[in-house]
Amino acid sequence: MADFDGREELIQVARWDYDGEGIDEAMLPGDPWTAITGWIEAARERSLVADDVPEPDALSVATADAQGQPHVRTVLMRYLTPHGPGFYTNLNSLKGRDLAANPRIAAALTWPPMFRAIRFTGSAEELARDVVAEYFRSRPYGSRIGAWASAQSEPLERRAVLDERTEHYAHRWPDRGEPGDVPLPDFWGGYLIRCDEVELWAGRHSRQHDRLVYVRTAPGTLADHDAWRIERRQP
Numbered sequence: 001m002a003d004f005d006g007r008e009e010l011i012q013v014a015r016w017d018y019d020g021e022g023i024d025e026a027m028l029p030g031d032p033w034t035a036i037t038g039w040i041e042a043a044r045e046r047s048l049v050a051d052d053v054p055e056p057d058a059l060s061v062a063t064a065d066a067q068g069q070p071h072v073r074t075v076l077m078r079y080l081t082p083h084g085p086g087f088y089t090n091l092n093s094l095k096g097r098d099l100a101a102n103p104r105i106a107a108a109l110t111w112p113p114m115f116r117a118i119r120f121t122g123s124a125e126e127l128a129r130d131v132v133a134e135y136f137r138s139r140p141y142g143s144r145i146g147a148w149a150s151a152q153s154e155p156l157e158r159r160a161v162l163d164e165r166t167e168h169y170a171h172r173w174p175d176r177g178e179p180g181d182v183p184l185p186d187f188w189g190g191y192l193i194r195c196d197e198v199e200l201w202a203g204r205h206s207r208q209h210d211r212l213v214y215v216r217t218a219p220g221t222l223a224d225h226d227a228w229r230i231e232r233r234q235p
């Protein structure tokens with residue numbers, strides 16, 4: 001137990017009642033793919049018309065190192081197929097090193113104004129190099145140079161060192177306005193989350209939320225009806 005007087009430490013917060021629509025089992029598809037893509041589309045659409053979901057693809061990703069120390073950070077979900085959600089990053093980063101030692105991973109998309117969240121639990125697998133290369137070529141020039149300049153997660157003595165490294169690589173590979181003007185670094189790639197569980201969480205009144213979890217029962221993709229059973233969990 002933490003050694004403090006809880007009464008003094010209580011944070012005074014505005015309390016919202018979550019009055020989302022909830023989830024009706026009868027309406028829930030038998031495969032997680034149809035369910036999650038419906039919610040993700042709804043969040044992306046909302047981001048276009050309202051200012052309360054500015055980054056619908058922000059994905060919180062938890063990894064743990066060989067000693068079990070967890071690390072969590074936010075990335076962008078820039079890969080989504082029936083094989084799973086995924087993201088791109090520096091393979092030598094802290095998350096990359098965690099995943100090399102321990103491929104177990106968890107991730108969540110959270111849209112508080114919609115009273116909705118999706119949780120993914122499973123194992124990470126590196127995305128194929130051709131998939132990574134195609135995505136890398138689609139990135140803006142500055143981001144492609146930035147991938148070279150940053151030894152992500154390593155200590156940085158001063159900001160100026162990063163600026164110098166950026167300048168160095170920009171000089172080496174000038175912006176010719178072509179997707180291939182900056183080569184793909186070997187240390188840059190992506191991860192696919194092969195899911196064992198996919199949870200849809202919907203906030204309801206008085207904290208009586210709906211939680212419907214697709215639990216894997218057999219090999220198959222997220223779109224495979226026969227690979228999943230649905231379990232309701234207590235809020």
Ligand SMILES: Cc1cc2nc3c(=O)[nH]c(=O)nc-3n(C[C@H](O)[C@H](O)[C@H](O)COP(=O)(O)O)c2cc1C
Pocket residue numbers: 055058071072073074075076077087088089090093094095096152153
């Ligand atoms: C909204 C948002 C999106 C981000 N997207 C990415 C991303 O797609 N890939 C990435 O490597 N880092 C991304 N970052 C930075 C990460 O949160 C993190 O700082 C970085 O990946 C290093 O994490 P690590 O040291 O735990 O490996 C993003 C941060 C935010 C707040």
